[in-house]
Amino acid sequence: MTSTETVQTREAPRTGWGGDTREEPGLLIEDHALLGDLYTAALVARDGSIDFLCLPDFDSDACFASLLGTPDNGRWKLAPKSPVREVRRRYLGKTLVLETELVTDEGTVRLVDFMPIREGSPHLVRFVEGIQGSVKMRSELRPRFANGYTVPLLSKRDGIGAAIAGPDALYLRGGPGEAPPPFESEFTLRAGQRIPFVLSWGRPYEAIPEVLDAEAALRDTQAYWEDWASKIRLPARYQDAVVRSLLTLKACSFQPTGALVAAPTFGLPETPGGERNWDYRFCWIRDAALTLNALMLGNLTDEAEAFGNWLLNAIGGAPDQLQIMYGIRGERRLTEVPLDWLGGYEGARPVRIGNGAYSQFQLDILGEFAAVLYLHSRLKGRMTERAQKALKSVATHVSQVWTQPDHGIWEMRGPKHDFTASKVSAWTAVDRWVRVIEEYGLKEDKAPFVKLRQTIFDEVCSKGYDARRNTFTQYYGSKGVDASLLFIPLSGFLPPDDPRVAGTVLAIEQELMPEGLVLRYRTEDSVDGLEGEEGAFLACSFWLANTYHLMGRTEDAQRFFDKLLGLSNEVGLLAEEYLPKERRLFGNFPQAFSHLALVNSAYLLAEGHKPPMHS
Secondary structure, three states: OOOOOOOOOEEEEOOOOOOOOOOOOOHHHHHHHEEOOOOEEEEEEEOOOOEEEEOOOOOOOOOHHHHHHHHHEEEEEEEEEOOEEEEEEEEOOOOOOOEEEEEOOOOEEEEEEOOOOOOOOOOEEEEEEEEEEEEEEEEEEEEEEHOOOOHHEEEEOOOOOEEOOOOOEEEEEOOOOOOOOOEEEEEEOOOOOOOEEEEEEEEEOOOOOOOOOOOHHHHHHHHHHHHHHOOOOOOOOOHHHHHHHHHHHHHHHEEEOOOEEEOOEEOOOOOOOOOOOOOOOOOHHHHHHHHHHHHHHHOOOHHHHHHHHHHHHHHHHOOOOOOEOOOOOOOOOOOOEEOOOOOOHOOOOOEOOOHHHHHHOOHHHHHHHHHHHHHHHHHHHHOOOHHHHHHHHHHHHHHOOOOOEEOOOOOOOOOOEOEEEEEEHHHHHHHHHHHHHEEEEEOOHHHHHHHHHHHHHHHHHHHHOOOOOOOOOOOOOOOOOOOOHHHHHHHOOOOOOOOOHHHHHHHHHHHHOOOOOOOOHHHHHHHOOOOOOOEEEEEHHHHHHHHHHHHHHHHHHHHHHHHHOOOOOOOOOOEEEOOOOOOOOEOOOHHHHHHHHHHHHHHHHHHHHOOOOOO
């Protein structure tokens, strides 16, 4: 991946303005860049269209949702009227301030887009600058509240352009000299001109948001991100990729609580036209160990501490109530609802908000949570009494439920099974409690847990292992494999040089890498209860690179990692999945899981740090 400080050039897509339906071709997921203010995030496309934005927070309703439908579902497009023949874009240094240059036959214009770090009301700022020539421009601001459904009343309020419906209001200031600026306008931009637009969100029954000095906000926003990035401890190699990934992860964090959303979007499909279209604006327990490790490796101790505290607060005191995911404030009820009025990205329906998997029983999260508690204590150099009690209660709960079948790490919506990786996670939970007793000299009886750890180990090696094929299997008695089996060496369940690990890696290479990247599992086996296929899962591919490195296959690890870096878009962002045949990113975007896996792999390959689940 090239530096995000270098201008990236690509042939421009065809653009147009259309009407209430998408007459112009939709842009690809990877044609978008990320803006954020540590409460929410926006996606801005290469053609100058902001296609997705939830306000005021990540989990709020979207006011721009054209990415999941048509322009009539809300967007803000600011671009030349004439065809754009070239696009150059970059982030300014180590920031989330985006520059996009649009080249036409009339001349060249530059967009500067950002969201100021929030101190009061949320704002979205857009500058348009004339670089060369005289270019006819059009600004089309089409808000649609309630996730692309509700058409607001457009009016003037105290001399400001206002869009109001229900509990939401958007206010537009700036523009090419008109007061208030209209929500749709055309103007000519000449070389040397620089025009700001400021969009602010508020409640219609409250005071209009404060006036924002756009130039001062730009300086302050650049300074904030540059200062934050300067604190990162970087590995010897892959520095550009690590910085951009950590900036992206910071942008996916919810400042008030320290929670990290899996992605700032919902409804983006895992495969073209498919039904695997989930809401990822929540926080997954299984991401937690990766999150803590990535933050601590980068010396981002404040973020790691805030995230760890959020996690402990969210789960409460009963391990039998532990969920696989929580809301950004620790919410437990994440009811899943289809949005029938959205046509879906490239027709992939239904578009859903909420996530029904929150109520599933997944044995693996007990091990992942235990690994987080253990890792957090190792990183801090001590284990608090609160964390000690939590880890003991998790290990005790595992002793009661580890024999039960579950939905597995991938939130299968089919029947429950005895998933091998889930049992390995159960072993991990018990193992980490035993280690804590030993390492901290706790006055606890470790004997029953040592025995339980061995019992789980023996069963996994018997029922979850196919001796004839020399590979562990997806679940007890199955013939297929699963990328989650990489947890076996990554968790310390077996050493990386164990012949059974080598056999499992070989099976994954042969069965889950038809196009050179790692699938989670074979969807044609109908184990997940859904129709259709999905793309290669990028986090799993990074796990394989880690496993290669631990096995001593350092050249394979290096080569595979470099290949994965090359899949990011030109501003360094990754989605959840990749379709090798179409050379396209798919799934919710940008995906924290992918960037977390990238960061952890980069430090492992560059410095030899063990993966977060490892001993």
